[in-house]
Amino acid sequence: xxxxxGYIFITIGILFDLFGCIxxxxxxxxxNRLQAAAKCVTLGTCGTLFGxxxxxxxxxxxxxxxxxxxxxxxxxxxxxxxxSRAAYLSGVRSWKKAGYExxxxxxxxxxxx
Amino acid sequence: MNILMLVLVLCCFLxxxxxxxxxxxxxxxxxxxxxxxxxxxxxxxxxxxEQAGYLxxxxxxxxxxxxxxxxxLAKYLEGKHFDE
Numbered sequence: 001x002x003x004x005x006g007y008i009f010i011t012i013g014i015l016f017d018l019f020g021c022i023x024x025x026x027x028x029x030x031x032n033r034l035q036a037a038a039k040c041v042t043l044g045t046c047g048t049l050f051g052x053x054x055x056x057x058x059x060x061x062x063x064x065x066x067x068x069x070x071x072x073x074x075x076x077x078x079x080x081x082x083x084s085r086a087a088y089l090s091g092v093r094s095w096k097k098a099g100y101e102x103x104x105x106x107x108x109x110x111x112x113x
Numbered sequence: 114m115n116i117l118m119l120v121l122v123l124c125c126f127l128x129x130x131x132x133x134x135x136x137x138x139x140x141x142x143x144x145x146x147x148x149x150x151x152x153x154x155x156x157x158x159x160x161x162x163e164q165a166g167y168l169x170x171x172x173x174x175x176x177x178x179x180x181x182x183x184x185x186l187a188k189y190l191e192g193k194h195f196d197e
Contacts, residue, residue: 010117010158010161011117013154014117014120014121014154014158015120017120017121017124017151017154018120018123018124020124020147021123021124021127021128021147021151022127024127024128024131024143024144024147025127025130025131030137030139030140030143033131033140033143034143037143037147038143038146038147041147041150041151042150044154045150045151045153045154048154048157048158049153049154049157049172052157052158052160052161052169055161056161056166059166060166061160061166061169064166064169064170064172064173065157065169065172067173068153068157068169068172068173068176071173071176071177071180072150072153072176075176075177075179075180076146076150076180078180079146079179079180079183079184079187080146082183082184082187083139083142083143083146083183083186083187083190085187085191086139086142086186086187086188086190086191087137087139087142087143087190089190089191089192090138090139090190090191090192092137092139
């Protein structure tokens with residue numbers, strides 16, 4: 001019973017991983033790719049680790065899986081935020097067809113940084 | 114089980130494609146970040162398949178190391194030094 005529930009979690013997680021990676025390849029600019037891939041892959045890996053925890057229960061490996069889940073939940077969004085800020089400050093433009101133009105304050109932030 | 118691992122390998126190759134093709138340096142950094150997270154899931158799956166609990170140690174270490182690498186890459190892209 002526990003095994004089946006765990007495999008369901010793992011399958012859902014890996015499907016999210018796949019969708020995130022497809023987004024990483026298909027979307028047009030850095031910010032789109034980052035927001036698609038970072039969210040999907042974080043949830044997907046957390047699902048996989050939680051499924052591992054459900055299958056193996058409260059053993060040493062299961063608790064390590066919970067610990068890795070907590071680390072992924074904390075570090076992946078922080079890393080994605082740092083990367084998007086770095087991309088913006090290093091002058092990567094957003095997709096032209098998105099019709100987005102920098103406001104005055106943002107241009108000043110970019111120049112002073 | 115084998116199909117799931119094959120899907121994850123496909124994910125890794127999609128990330129490698131983005132590292133190879135990426136138009137800017139930021140694209141490559143994003144792909145490195147995503148590849149690191151995918152590999153953690155792969156380690157969990159391998160630990161389940163081989164009944165090898167020590168692979169979870171590798172998953173934890175890989176998470177933290179990948180985070181530090183991404184922060185260093187972001188600092189480098191911003192043009193700052195590491196102690197700022």
